[in-house]
Amino acid sequence: MDMSVSEAKGQLTELVRRAEDGEEIILTRHGKPVVRLQPLQPSRRGQRKALLEAIRRQAPPQIHDTPTAARSQDFLYDDDGLPS
Numbered sequence: 001m002d003m004s005v006s007e008a009k010g011q012l013t014e015l016v017r018r019a020e021d022g023e024e025i026i027l028t029r030h031g032k033p034v035v036r037l038q039p040l041q042p043s044r045r046g047q048r049k050a051l052l053e054a055i056r057r058q059a060p061p062q063i064h065d066t067p068t069a070a071r072s073q074d075f076l077y078d079d080d081g082l083p084s
Contacts, residue, residue, distance in 0.1 A: 002026045021045065
């Protein structure tokens with residue numbers, strides 16, 4: 001993405017975030033490129049997200065044989081909803 005320095009003044013926070021996410025940001029002056037925004041370290045956000053998704057796919061499905069919290073005290077009441 002190319003943007004003039006004067007346009008970038010009000011959007012610096014957003015431009016830095018986008019550069020951190022891997023987007024190439026080039027600032028221009030009078031139509032000529034003068035500055036490139038790039039992170040000091042490559043973003044690992046995408047790698048972490050992919051790793052978490054892989055772990056979730058490998059995890060066994062969760063099967064709940066016990067009542068949910070909403071139904072855990074049902075044994076205290078009869079069929080009419082009155083205390084036993």
